[in-house]
Amino acid sequence: MQPILPILTTCCQYESIRFMKKPAPTPGGKALTDLILDLFRLNNHLAAAGDRVVASIGLTSARWKVMGTIVAAEQPQPVAWLARDMGGNRQNVQRIVNDLVTEGMVELQPNPHHRRAPLVVLTDKGEEAFADAMRLQAPWVNELSKGIAVADIETAHEVIAKVCERLEQSD
Numbered sequence: 001m002q003p004i005l006p007i008l009t010t011c012c013q014y015e016s017i018r019f020m021k022k023p024a025p026t027p028g029g030k031a032l033t034d035l036i037l038d039l040f041r042l043n044n045h046l047a048a049a050g051d052r053v054v055a056s057i058g059l060t061s062a063r064w065k066v067m068g069t070i071v072a073a074e075q076p077q078p079v080a081w082l083a084r085d086m087g088g089n090r091q092n093v094q095r096i097v098n099d100l101v102t103e104g105m106v107e108l109q110p111n112p113h114h115r116r117a118p119l120v121v122l123t124d125k126g127e128e129a130f131a132d133a134m135r136l137q138a139p140w141v142n143e144l145s146k147g148i149a150v151a152d153i154e155t156a157h158e159v160i161a162k163v164c165e166r167l168e169q170s171d
Contacts (some may be wrong), residue, residue, distance in 0.1 A: 032163070039160070053140050054133045063105070066096045067122060067130045070106065076119035078111055087164070105129055 025033060050061025059067075069082050077085070083093040097120055100106040105126035108118035122130065145153065 035159070049140075053136050057129055057132045057136070058103075059129060059133055062096055063100060064130070064133050066093060066100065067105065067126060067133070070120055070122055070126075071130060076109060076121045078114065078117035078119055080117065082120060087168075100126065 047061045050064060054061065054064050065086065066082065069086050070077075073082070073085065079094045079097055080090050082097075083090040086093065097106060097108075101108060103125075104123055106120050107123050109121050111117050111119045
């Protein structure tokens with residue numbers, strides 16, 4: 001039989017923690033928390049909308065995002081670098097790259113700097129699919145941006161970029 005004192009002590013400690021005064025966020029912290037929660041919702045909506053936009057060409061928003069990161073890179077990169085650029089998880093990006101290789105959208109090329117980390121490159125089929133996705137994206141994003149001031153979009157972009165930069169510095 002276990003002694004009851006450690007259990008009571010643990011319960012009392014829990015109760016004291018539960019009723020401790022919680023640190024209150026500053027007005028900036030509260031505003032940023034609200035923005036972060038909205039960004040989580042926005043991310044889910046964007047992923048679903050992106051899936052709908054590129055479904056007709058056999059892509060998903062996740063594959064489209066990886067392909068876009070490949071296109072945006074100044075030179076071919078290994079999966080780990082693509083994941084870093086996306087702010088994502090290497091294993092998730094690797095899974096998507098593997099799917100894209102199977103689909104013939106990307107190929108893995110030897111990396112002269114690291115034998116076990118091949119470079120990921122779009123194939124002609126991948127370049128065509130990405131171009132098709134961007135043609136579909138343009139009217140969609142133009143419609144989505146209607147009625148929102150460009151200056152407001154640019155301000156939101158600046159705020160998000162600053163938060164990303166701070167998070168990357170703290171990693």
